[in-house]
Amino acid sequence: MPRWLRVTIPAVLILVWFALFGIGGASFGSIGAVATNDQVQFLPASSEATRVQQIQSEFRGNESIPAIVIFQRDGGLTDADRTIIADAATAFQATPGVIADGVSPAIPSADGEAAEVFVQIDATAEVKDVVGDLRAELAAIDVDGLTSYLAGPAGFTADLSGAFAGIDGLLLAVALSAVFLILVIVYRSPLLPLIMLGSSMAALCAAVFVVVQLAAADILLINGQTQGILFILVIGAATDYSLLYIARYREALHVHESKWTATWAALRGSWEPILAAGGTVIAALLLLLFSELNSNKILGPVAAIGIVFALLASLTLLPALMLWAGRTAFWPRRPKVGEVGPSEKSLTAKGIWPSLARFIRRRPRTIWITSTLLLGVMALGLLGLKADGVASSEFVLGESQSRDGQALISEHFPGGSGTPAVIVAPEGALQPAADVLLATDGVDSVSVLSADSPSGTLPVTAEGIQPVGAPGSAPAEPTVINGQVLLQATLNYAGDSLQAEALVTELRTELASVGTAEDPVLVGGTTAVALDTNTAAIHDRNLIIPLVLIVIMLILMVLLRSIVAPLLLIGSVVLSFASALGVSALVFNNVFHFAGADPVVPLFGFVFLVALGVDYNIFLMTRVREETKVHGAREGVLRGLVLTGGVITSAGLVLAATFAALGVLPILFLAQLAFIVAFGVLLDTFLVRSLLIPALSYDIGRAIWWPSKLSRMPDSPRFTASEK
Template structure:
């Protein structure tokens, strides 16, 4: 009776997986070239990520109205150990003037300005913002180095110099970061599974998921729907590789179980997908929900990361539930070669469906004997580590500290500060009503941290004219007419040179004081520039952190309540994950301060780390507790916890190692922000894997017993 049906189904069982593999292969083939094209649709300009209402954003939008150029200024600094002679200054001036011959360098270069001590000189060089800033800065440095006298040191700093540093630092994302992450995952899978084909299948799934996700994100960024930056790109790569591998390992573990009780590979694959579907969907949905909470962020760098990363998680889930099963169906038992699982339903039945020995079986026995002692000891250890949170300095870092290692722009900034006002080349801009020009200028001149004030004008070659307490100063011999300030829609643009470096705490204090003074004397004035942008970015990050962290907790808690049909169990799971996050942050603070001597951290570091750690840490609790609930329905809560731990221990440990390794790979990109997230998330994932999920959660559940499922029926005495 079933023979015709089986005959008809057999071609479908071959054709369907082949179609799935072909579709994913086609998507990967189309998306592959886009790895080298991300720079076309990404931006690392901080101002573009501020909200439209921010003062710095509004000023930045006004700047093109006062200048025909949208170039990024580079500050060329020339220094010597002895005073520069007239001949050396003339030769240097000729070299600076010749820079306009370089493609991408503007013609309106400033003349060389000697320092008061005679040991240095500086010039402002406009760099085309639409060009390859990193290459242009390198070309400017090389041209000067070959043209100025040998005893003169050459530095290129300022906004263009620091942008070039960021470009160079992010240049390893497409190649080095991906290679390190994939290599780490491959080695871990080889060690854990002692198989060659299985790691290839899992990595292919992860890589195809990433390629198709990048294809979707690229076109959305091209259409202006999303903003993409170097740090968002790096996080997308790591998140998709890690999540897709984690979900794949769950499918692989279920498939191995099914092969022992199913003779046909088709039945085993269907059983594996059916057993993995709910935890993968719940885990991915939890991560996506947490990420989408970032949409409420004031900073576009945060709000756009949410949908970008969520798209990556969607493709990670799709690949694990479609592509990997198709590959496993093609490989069959050979996927696990040379340790192929046998068809042995009698042995499985005798084992009761769980391993009879192993690390997690022994851990379960320890928990069963002393559950309260285990969870109390584990909690105390985690709390001790969490005390270090008080030492975390996450109030922002200077722009010059963003890139780790050597930095020509940082060295140039130091040299600039030794011989000139530190804020040269990165002025404070103030857009004010025309009639309030002198009021605003007086407020600026009254601050000790401001070295000089000028106003934009079309009547001078430099494009600006100095402003004093007496008004605008004419440049030239006596009798020279006073230049008229440029007025755009009733607004003038003033510039102030800061005495300290634009990214220093002193400069930050000066700009905050200026804003406070202008709020009283010229409330319509807007303050922008590099320092103001950093202030607005940090303030928005702190606001986002206070808003989004509680929201993520509430969203994840509600999802867990729906998934586990319980209130108490989700509350405990979220509480343990938060405790783990606190410990990771506390230990990280001590390591950052005492070992690496980092200058501080961006306010977004705790936010990003929280979103990733809580969302991904809950993943492992979902993997564990969905299996525990499944086992509890048949065997009771306490036996169900031990059975769930024994069955999921190996796969969750493997998944944790893989995820920690992939996030640790972010450290190969020499950006302080990414290195700090790499450490916090990697360390936190290991805590979740080996302490929270392996000991704390099972011990709590065992001690509480069936009441952990309250108020569902599983909490009742006849639940089994």
């Protein structure tokens, strides 16, 4: 190739990626503007809660998000307290973003120690800002002994938004710092980590730019957790792929004087495993499109876009930067031509990996059986896994006004006060539906929406609709739209609790007999949204996990030209995941004392651990296959381990560190996912990929490559006593 092309091609690649880096970097400030954390938007359109939400907007006109302001004093509210509370309610009405006439009078508790005010916030407003203004007004009420909190769905939304506030700066800073430190320690070079992280950040910036444009065009949705996972996944995956290329490039520099020749040699040796590794992750992520839950569904394409750019950067920008830097990238330990490189080192050499290879050669069966039993013991912790849902008030770790306020509400009022179950029923079924609701344990009271009523609702008892208004005035009537009425059932349990979800399930069953197939009674509201979310998440978990296993196994069969090896590799990944989840369950229950876990936690943990764990399988077994062609099946396993051990270990440490960085955000879901993936990756790196798979492959020998022609090649000669 002409010299001018050797200069022009890498220069153009670097300039193109530099432009993407700049454009994408400017998009970081826009990603928060296109993200949403509204749980309803992520439900399937067919869910009962979604249908009720759509009908409810016809009844209410302006869509709103309720906030509940609770005031409390031990020993009872004083007259001065009641005056202050009334003044505060009046002030709330003037707060920008609060719906006109959307503030209720103060409602005292039966014990006289508390009062609550309901505030309806316009759903089109910036909810976290409106809640911030309301909380500032509460903070200005400086009265000894009078406690106040803003809770309810609006308060929870604001707390969740606050918890995600550090996702752009803090999360990236922690992740990049951890990766940089690991790379400096591993390579003892100041320049190489900067090149790798520069390549990873370019991939992330390009991915963010594309995602922001698609979200702004309403082609996809993005929320806080998807945003955080995108950042971590791109940084971790791009760095992993970079490590594989750099290992090959360093080997090539020991053989070739020319940087250009070494670059092409490195690309020939690394493009297939890098593409295969990225392809398995993309395939696993795109399978999330089969999910019912939209929050699961949208993660697939968003994260897949990130992996595509990680692959492109690793196979274009990184080689161009390494070509530019050459041997200087490894300073002060520059590779020299003719120097004994990793590919030429004998299994009798000193070092961790040659020593481990000799150990496996002596005791392969003992090692893989012991490793399997150890993983099996760790997997027993799965018996204590609680992943059937958790109250939304537990989503935010640390300080949370909405959680503290909900505790006070449950102490002095029915737990579901302010977040009632919403029932849509045919007009003729109003009283039968109310009778079912009132006869159900856990329902405190029932009302029906009425535009004629001063309070907006009419109480409904077993005797019928109770009149409201001055004596002699025209009786208020329920609001009827399209032959339907809207009932509200206040539950005795907090709207975000698992008890409330169980009660909604019971109500749906009982009310099924009241409606008809053509005109059913539907139950929605805050609790129903959480219930339908959990139900969809469990469905997705049971569907996606088998699909991921099947697709990845097929990819491995094509890549490795074998049936036996992929089956064993998939089995090891599943066992490793079960072990990681088992240990995580023990830690969550007994160390962190988490209340439980969302059903999507095991699903996301599985997708990332299996897809990324298979990356390491690919790194190892593609090199083992390459060495087997030259040295035979058993010797090929040991040489493959020695040649990839350092790369896989470094990649595992980097990936574990990047996912662990998710734990800096005070979000229960992300903290649990961070621990599961970080621990699982380390377990996979140091036990499964370093001991179990090499020992098992060595013990099986050439049969592991059946039915390819490698399975018919002779195994390497047995080692001699001097090699022990």
